[in-house]
Amino acid sequence: MRSISFPLLLIVGGNVLYQVSQKSMPKTANPLLTMLLAYAVSMTICAVAAAILPAGPGLVESIRTANWAVVALGAGIAMVEIGYLTAYRLGWKISVLPVLSSVVVALLLIPVGLLLFHEHVTLRSLLGIALCIGGLVLLHR
Numbered sequence: 701m702r703s704i705s706f707p708l709l710l711i712v713g714g715n716v717l718y719q720v721s722q723k724s725m726p727k728t729a730n731p732l733l734t735m736l737l738a739y740a741v742s743m744t745i746c747a748v749a750a751a752i753l754p755a756g757p758g759l760v761e762s763i764r765t766a767n768w769a770v771v772a773l774g775a776g777i778a779m780v781e782i783g784y785l786t787a788y789r790l791g792w793k794i795s796v797l798p799v800l801s802s803v804v805v806a807l808l809l810i811p812v813g814l815l816l817f818h819e820h821v822t823l824r825s826l827l828g829i830a831l832c833i834g835g836l837v838l839l840h841r
Contacts, residue, residue, distance in 0.1 A: 715798070718784075719784075719794055719797075719798050720794070721738075722781075722784045722785055722788055723788045723794045725785055725788070725789075727789055731782060731785045731786065731789075732782070734785070735778070735781045735782065735785070738781070784797070784801075796839060799835070799839065800836065800839055803832045803835060803836055804836070806832060807829065807832060807833070810829065
């Protein structure tokens with residue numbers, strides 16, 4: 701479970717499940733209450749996992765050391781959830797929306813990484829960025 705590829709498999713599997721679930725949500729369900737129910741399931745899974753697989757400080761210490769990023773993460777999650785649900789209800793394709801949004805987010809995070817986290821862009825990265833932009837152009841046409 702500590703393999704380098706495990707987190708990637710978790711992300712990919714979770715993202716596939718996430719996109720299929722979002723696209724399959726009943727159109728008549730209240731999107732905000734649907735997300736509330738989905739997060740109740742998520743919270744339950746996290747609580748059970750935290751009890752079985754303690755990975756660090758306990759609840760009290762985690763609350764004590766939490767900062768603005770926890771609140772921002774919650775806001776970001778809500779924005780992503782409602783955005784995907786709304787986009788799928790408006791007819792976006794499951795084969796296009798995740799790719800488009802991921803590439804746009806990746807492109808927007810380049811200056812964030814450079815300015816806030818002092819990351820570096822290599823020639824290989826620039827080539828990848830160019831390919832991403834080319835992919836956006838192809839998706840848009």
